[in-house]
Amino acid sequence: MKSDLYVQFKGNNVDTKSLLEMAKEIWKSDGNRVKDLNNVELYYKPEEGRCYYVFNGEGSDDSFFEI
Secondary structure, three states: OOOOOEEEEEEEEEEEEEEHHHHHHHHHHOOOOOHHHEEEEEEOOOOEEEEEEOOOOOOOOOOOOEE
């Protein structure tokens, strides 16, 4: 079964797969290897236009990217 999840808010449409890809790019840009990424938690806050992330159980208030 194939499924897609989109979040729509105030005229914006966000593909959750794209959010995951953006988070993986941040992980890699920090010098990490994708195979070392065991768990990703994403918290998309459309009212802020931000997606907060937690990599392998570690995150902070500064762990976000703009959408």
